[in-house]
Amino acid sequence: MRKLDVVVVGGGQAGLAxxxxxxxxxxxxAVLDAQKTTGDSWRRRYQGLTLFTPREYSALSGMAIPGDPGGYPDKDEFADYLEAYARQFRIPVRSGCTTTSVERDVSGAFRVTGEGFDPIIADAVVIAAGGFRNPIKPSWAATCTIPQFAVDELGDFERLPSGPLLVVGDGASGRDVAALNVPHRPVLISTGRSRKLLPERILGRSLWxxxxxxxxxxxxxGSFLGKRMRAVDPFPNRQRDLDDLTSAGIEIRPRAIGAEGRIVRFADGSTLEPAAIIWAIGYKPDWSFIQVDGALDERGGILHHQGVSPVEGLYFAGLPWQRNRASGLVMGASEDAALVVDHLLRRALSTDTV
Incomplete structure (x- = not known):
């Protein structure tokens, strides 16, 4: 069994930072990455995807993304950037390694096990597997017989059946998928609460x-401004507000509330028989692989303060709103990682474990 100072679970931007x-x-x-190659989780995302932060706000510390700083990198460009970043800084990424359990032994060390690697004992563990793991779907999705896809499962749009496409969820991804598909098929988007998008540029400068x-x-x-930012959840309007979508030919529907067979019902009483449904409501995390006393609350959520767990030696990186709005975005990954790693190293010095 291999003994290391630190295991980082997750080889995305937070894990690499x-x-x-x-x-x-x-x-x-060791940085354990379930992907076959660094960046593959981005490569598999839907065609046409670009980050909604410009290149100058989409890079990790120490290495810029080549190209126009004010332009938006696409998914493959960003995936290649992550792969180059790991290579540039000689980060020991172990690809094809899926972590299934993080436990603590009687000595206080962590035992990390999974598929694709032998068990590892480590003094500290940084969970950077991301807060976006399982797509949220309503209970009626299980009885609906329409072909269904989560946003992160789409890949090539050509795999979608022909006919009307219903996108459920009007966040950044839902609106993006709707806009990218409308040139090729009828598209409807089911919306929830009213959302106001912010201008992409203000006085000639990027929103970001x-x-x-x-x-x-x-x-x-937890601050007043932070709570307001979380309530608004801003992202730039790149021809993605409802007026723009309507002008492009997308039909706006209210909240989808149920389905019988292939017929979807909406809150206003209307119905639709789409050829496919894309779920873009959001994601819920699954932390069940963390089998450490004191790490999770009674509902299975993680306990932490700015990425530092109450369990000594356990840390988190890349969580949405870990410290602020930048957390969970690439622009905040390096700053959040620096705080967590600083705490980890100071603890190691005080206990002489590294």
Whole structure:
């Protein structure tokens, strides 16, 4: 059984940001990535996807994304960037390694097991597997006989059956998928609460520049401004508000409330028989692989303060709203990782474990 200082679970942007800092600190570590190649989780996402932050706000610390800083990287470009980042900083990513259990033994060390690797004993573990794991679907989805797809399962749109497409959820991904599909098929989008998108540019500057320089994007999660930011959940309007979608030929429907066979019912009493449904409501995390006393609450949610668990030696990175709005976005990954790794290294010095 291999003994390491740190295991990082997850090889996406949060795991790589933490991995780079741990490499520079001289720790013995492994970054366990379930993907076959670094960046593959991005490569598999739907065609036409671009990040909604410009390149200058989509890079990890120490390495810019090539190209126009004000332009938006597409999914494959960003996947290649992550792969290059791991190579540039010699981060020991172990690909094809799916973590199924993190436990703590009687000595206080962590035992990490899974598929594709032998069990590892580590003094500290950073969970960077992301807060977006399982797509949210209503209970009636199980009895609906219409072909259904989650946004992160779409890949090539050509696999969708011909005919009307119903997108359920009007966040950034839902609106994006609807807009990308409307040139090829009838598209309807089921909306929830009213959402106001912010301008892509204000006085010639990117929305993200303003959120950055005003400090709004880094307003602490529990602060008044942080709570307001979370309620608004801003993303830029790149021809994605409801008026734009309607002008493009997309039909706006209210909340979908049920289905019988192939017929979907909406809150206004209308019905529809779509050829396929795309779920874009959101995601819920699954932390059941963390089998450590004191790490989870009674409902299976993680306990932490800014990524630091009450369990000594256990950390989290890349969580939505881990510290602020930037958390969960690439622009906040390096800052959040720095805080977590600093705490980890100070603990190691005090206990002489690294």
């Amino acid at each position: 933490a991995g780079r800092l741990l490499v520079e600190a001289g720790t013995r570590l 520049w303003w959120l950055d320089v005003t400090g709004l994007v880094r307003a602490p999660t």
